[in-house]
Amino acid sequence: MLTQALVLSALLFALGTFGVLVRRNAIIMFLCIELQLNAVNLALVVFSRVAGIDGQVFVFFVMTVAAAEAAVGLAIIISIFRHYETVNVNSFNLLKW
Amino acid sequence: MLSMGIFSLPLAQEAAEAAAHAEAAGHFEPFLPGLIVLLPLLGFLVNGVLALVHGRRSADAVRRGEELDLDTGGRPSTHTLPTWVGPGVLLGSFLLVVANFLRMRGVELHEAVVVNYWTWMDTGAFRVEAALQLDQLSMIMMLVVTGVGFLIHVFSVGYMKDDPGYPRYFAYLNLFVFFMLVLVTGASFPVMFVGWEGVGLCSYLLIGFWFGDREKSDAGKKAFIVNRIGDFGFLIALFLIFVQMGTLDFVEVMGRAPDELVYGGALVTAVTLFLLLGAAGKSAQIPLYVWLPDAMAGPTPVSALIHAATMVTAGVYMVARSSVLFALSPVGSVTVAGIGVATALFAATIALAQYDIKKVLAYSTVSQLGYMFLGVGVGAYAAGVFHLMTHAFFKALLFLGSGAVIHSMHHALHHTHSHDDPQDMRNMGGLKKFMPLTAFTMWVATLAIAGIWPFAGFFSKDEIIWYAGAAATGPFASFYTVFWVLALAAAMLTAFYMTRMMVMTFHGSNRTGDEEAKHLHEAPLTMTVPLSVLAFLSVFGGWINVPEAIRNSFLGGFGALPMSEWLHDWLDPVTHTATAIREEALVAGGFLDGEHHYHGYLEHAPFGGGELTWALASTLAALVVVLVAVSVVRRWQIEPAAKAGEPQSGLKKVLYNKWYVDELYDLIIVRPVLRTSRFLWRIVDSVIIDGLVNLSGGLAKFAGFVVSLFQTGSVNTYAFILTVGVLLILWTVGF
Numbered sequence: 074m075l076t077q078a079l080v081l082s083a084l085l086f087a088l089g090t091f092g093v094l095v096r097r098n099a100i101i102m103f104l105c106i107e108l109q110l111n112a113v114n115l116a117l118v119v120f121s122r123v124a125g126i127d128g129q130v131f132v133f134f135v136m137t138v139a140a141a142e143a144a145v146g147l148a149i150i151i152s153i154f155r156h157y158e159t160v161n162v163n164s165f166n167l168l169k170w
Numbered sequence: 171m172l173s174m175g176i177f178s179l180p181l182a183q184e185a186a187e188a189a190a191h192a193e194a195a196g197h198f199e200p201f202l203p204g205l206i207v208l209l210p211l212l213g214f215l216v217n218g219v220l221a222l223v224h225g226r227r228s229a230d231a232v233r234r235g236e237e238l239d240l241d242t243g244g245r246p247s248t249h250t251l252p253t254w255v256g257p258g259v260l261l262g263s264f265l266l267v268v269a270n271f272l273r274m275r276g277v278e279l280h281e282a283v284v285v286n287y288w289t290w291m292d293t294g295a296f297r298v299e300a301a302l303q304l305d306q307l308s309m310i311m312m313l314v315v316t317g318v319g320f321l322i323h324v325f326s327v328g329y330m331k332d333d334p335g336y337p338r339y340f341a342y343l344n345l346f347v348f349f350m351l352v353l354v355t356g357a358s359f360p361v362m363f364v365g366w367e368g369v370g371l372c373s374y375l376l377i378g379f380w381f382g383d384r385e386k387s388d389a390g391k392k393a394f395i396v397n398r399i400g401d402f403g404f405l406i407a408l409f410l411i412f413v414q415m416g417t418l419d420f421v422e423v424m425g426r427a428p429d430e431l432v433y434g435g436a437l438v439t440a441v442t443l444f445l446l447l448g449a450a451g452k453s454a455q456i457p458l459y460v461w462l463p464d465a466m467a468g469p470t471p472v473s474a475l476i477h478a479a480t481m482v483t484a485g486v487y488m489v490a491r492s493s494v495l496f497a498l499s500p501v502g503s504v505t506v507a508g509i510g511v512a513t514a515l516f517a518a519t520i521a522l523a524q525y526d527i528k529k530v531l532a533y534s535t536v537s538q539l540g541y542m543f544l545g546v547g548v549g550a551y552a553a554g555v556f557h558l559m560t561h562a563f564f565k566a567l568l569f570l571g572s573g574a575v576i577h578s579m580h581h582a583l584h585h586t587h588s589h590d591d592p593q594d595m596r597n598m599g600g601l602k603k604f605m606p607l608t609a610f611t612m613w614v615a616t617l618a619i620a621g622i623w624p625f626a627g628f629f630s631k632d633e634i635i636w637y638a639g640a641a642a643t644g645p646f647a648s649f650y651t652v653f654w655v656l657a658l659a660a661a662m663l664t665a666f667y668m669t670r671m672m673v674m675t676f677h678g679s680n681r682t683g684d685e686e687a688k689h690l691h692e693a694p695l696t697m698t699v700p701l702s703v704l705a706f707l708s709v710f711g712g713w714i715n716v717p718e719a720i721r722n723s724f725l726g727g728f729g730a731l732p733m734s735e736w737l738h739d740w741l742d743p744v745t746h747t748a749t750a751i752r753e754e755a756l757v758a759g760g761f762l763d764g765e766h767h768y769h770g771y772l773e774h775a776p777f778g779g780g781e782l783t784w785a786l787a788s789t790l791a792a793l794v795v796v797l798v799a800v801s802v803v804r805r806w807q808i809e810p811a812a813k814a815g816e817p818q819s820g821l822k823k824v825l826y827n828k829w830y831v832d833e834l835y836d837l838i839i840v841r842p843v844l845r846t847s848r849f850l851w852r853i854v855d856s857v858i859i860d861g862l863v864n865l866s867g868g869l870a871k872f873a874g875f876v877v878s879l880f881q882t883g884s885v886n887t888y889a890f891i892l893t894v895g896v897l898l899i900l901w902t903v904g905f
Contacts, residue, residue, distance in 0.1 A: 097886070168883050
């Protein structure tokens with residue numbers, strides 16, 4: 074049971090990472106980051122079964138942070154979209170040496 | 171007096187100790203010893219402030235486009251106050267020294283009195299007190315420094331009156347006396363070293379006093395740099411003493427040295443040789459004498475005070491102060507004597523062919539310092555100090571007299587706008603008519619330096635030569651025999667070149683030109699009074715140390731003098747340890763049968779004849795040389811300098827060019843050093859070191875450029891690199 078759940082968590086995390094790396098749409102990348110966070114949440118819940126309640130408590134914190142991050146992140150994406158009329162990250166490459 | 175508080179503290183301690191040892195009758199209590207040293211410092215501060223004020227004023231005047239004229243509308247206070255402050259503090263110090271001297275005379279003092287003020291350094295094993303040492307030797311030195319110094323300060327009032335740098339001059343001169351007093355009263359080597367360096371600084375400042383002249387400021391630098399070489403030796407010697415004995419206080423070092431250092435050992439020999447290097451620098455001995463003749467670039471009273479009477483004798487004082495160490499090292503002593511006599515003879519030959527009156531006196535000073543070194547080298551410490559003292563009298567007089575001559579010549583040439591050299595004796599001649607008192611006093615000094623009875627130099631120089639001959643029975647006997655002969659030869663040369671100088675300056679026909687001759691005049695009173703006092707001392711100064719044998723003969727008025735060998739007895743508490751060591755070594759070496767004490771050994775000197783015979787012979791020989799020189803030089807056809815030019819051939823040319831020693835030093839030392847420095851600058855510094863620094867900067871810049879390529883601005887790249895980085899960390903930490 075534990076193993077299967079952890080494997081699922083790892084798969085979800087890998088999927089999220091893959092998405093962040095290969096997609097160019099900022100919204101999709103953002104969703105993939107959420108996927109990674111939730112994969113971690115799943116792993117924390119699984120571990121709390123053997124290591125006590127701390128894992129589940131931590132999940133709440135992660136969810137709170139994720140919600141705040143979603144708010145800020147979406148706001149940034151909207152403001153970028155208003156400027157460029159696109160959310161393709163390849164267009165945003167002015168900040169470099 | 172405000173500063174009384176500082177001095178009352180150690181005095182109170184002294185008084186308490188005196189009360190504790192009430193039965194020890196005749197305890198010597200120093201009378202305000204700190205004030206003796208501090209008064210000149212006070213003078214320096216006052217005159218220094220005046221000099222700064224004057225500097226500001228003239229700078230303002232220049233800015234307004236005016237010229238600051240000292241003669242119209244009364245002298246400003248910056249030029250009247252130093253007249254009183256400068257010599258005044260010296261007079262105060264001198265009177266305090268005399269008071270202390272009288273107190274010390276009244277008691278039997280066998281050990282030095284050390285007055286502690288505060289702890290200067292305390293670093294565990296190394297502890298130095300800021301302390302003054304009052305004993306018979308420092309007392310004599312203080313008397314000479316403040317007494318002759320005061321006279322020279324008074325002379326300076328007349329000599330420097332019209333110089334715009336008048337307050338600055340007195341500031342430096344006062345500062346010099348302060349450091350000189352620290353040098354001769356310091357109770358340990360480090361305190362002495364403070365004075366030692368301080369007088370070097372003042373010497374530099376005063377040689378380059380007219381620093382607008384490139385040649386003069388260069389002469390100052392030369393003096394400073396050559397002295398650094400000597401100071402290096404001095405410091406090494408101090409380190410060696412400290413490593414071996416753990417202290418640098420004179421009382422401790424000299425007290426423990428006979429027990430703790432091996433007689434004739436390598437260490438004590440190294441110490442004495444390094445000390446000698448230091449002394450040779452300060453006292454202008456071979457091979458470091460070259461700075462002194464150039465030091466004549468300074469004002470003439472400075473030459474008299476620093477480069478004849480006081481500072482240059484510091485080396486002799488140092489050897490006398492460390493007499494115990496030198497007595498422990500026969501090699502060190504014979505080296506001191508050898509350097510001394512070589513310098514005496516060498517400098518005397520150069521003085522024969524100089525035309526600049528101050529250069530003659532400069533080489534004469536080097537030569538006489540050589541005699542002092544010979545004296546302290548052969549173990550005649552009292553005789554060395556004796557010659558130091560009499561030399562201070564007659565050489566200061568000669569320099570001041572030459573100053574009066576130059577002063578007069580300068581004014582005369584100034585009137586006719588002539589550009590002739592006022593110091594060149596070929597331009598003088600017949601000055602006796604115009605400056606009779608100067609001529610008379612300088613003749614007194616000349617007879618004194620030539621060693622003619624009954625002038626001061628006769629007794630002091632004769633004693634040194636006598637001791638040199640007497641030393642020719644101990645270790646290194648053959649060396650000392652040679653030294654003795656050379657010393658006699660140098661004495662004859664001294665008589666000749668001094669007479670030559672006097673005749674060329676004061677006798678024969680006048681060569682200044684008729685128009686100039688009208689403006690030649692005797693020096694003012696501020697200058698002639700010091701000359702007269704010094705002339706008095708040059709006659710009678712030698713009578714304090716007349717040897718017993720001479721005192722009882724017709725040369726000493728058949729015992730009419732109230733004292734004999736007074737200075738010798740006076741300095742005995744300082745020198746007796748060293749004398750005892752030498753005596754013991756002579757007995758152990760079989761040179762002395764043990765029943766005769768040191769004096770007895772002297773009476774049985776070699777070459778036959780007694781002290782009286784040799785004294786009589788030497789004074790007669792000197793007299794003959796003087797008379798011959800007078801008749802020879804008077805017959806010379808002397809052309810004015812502008813017409814005559816430099817000697818073109820023969821020995822005269824070599825001597826005139828000082829045996830080409832400056833050129834030799836230039837070739838083997840100065841230029842290689844300059845070349846090495848240039849190589850170090852151009853190649854090692856500019857190319858190698860700067861190159862390394864620039865290389866490290868360039869590398870950082872290049873690395874920055876390479877790394878900056880990773881900053882693409884694309885979020886995906888960053889995300890990818892981040893992921894790879896996390897995986898790398900996980901791989902290294904986890905697996």
